[in-house]
Amino acid sequence: MKIDRDFSEEYALADGRVVSLRLVQPEDKQSFVESLNICSHQTLYNRFMGSKPKFSENELRYLTEVDQRHHVAIVGFHDGNLMAVGRAIRYMSQPQIADVGIIIADAYQRNGIGSYLLGLLMIAMIERNVYQLCGEMFSVNNAMFRVVDEVPFDVKWRLDGSVANFEIDLTSN
């Protein structure tokens, strides 16, 4: 398995900065708290589809204490700061389908890392026998539209007013 507990990778952003990628750990809670300081309101709003001024203790546990089988989370650090998170969580009722979410801190956006993280999550979930990745986002989220539309798999979109849903068919390539 490529994306297992020992996964660790250096990724060079388009602007040359190098990001360290690995799976999330329970010890990352403080980094999650601090990451809120380097994400704009708009970035947080787009990721959580609502304002996110702080994480509760329960949320921090949920975000960092994951089994990496049903819930996979890949984190990226630069200069000691948590600046990228990609997460895929299987549906309880349909464990071969997972919900996916990505957030990149503002100063690191448009450097290729969002697309790269989605690629890693696709590999991780295929390795875990998931055949579809789904997500919900705002219809005006051009960045995420672009990231999803570039994947080498069939993608179905459903637009419903201000919200857009996508389904990536991981069996289609």
Ligand SMILES: CC(C)(COP(=O)(O)OP(=O)(O)OC[C@H]1O[C@@H](n2cnc3c(N)ncnc32)[C@H](O)[C@@H]1OP(=O)(O)O)[C@@H](O)C(=O)NCCC(=O)NCCS
């Ligand atoms: C969406 C998001 C994850 C994209 O990450 P990113 O690292 O900035 O994206 P990338 O650099 O990999 O860009 C991928 C493509 O999208 C394009 N893109 C990125 N941001 C864009 C924007 N704001 N408007 C239009 N296109 C954009 C890039 O130009 C690139 O296209 P290209 O390959 O043709 O050059 C990031 O913007 C983000 O964290 N947004 C806030 C949270 C969010 O919206 N998450 C999605 C819902 S879960």
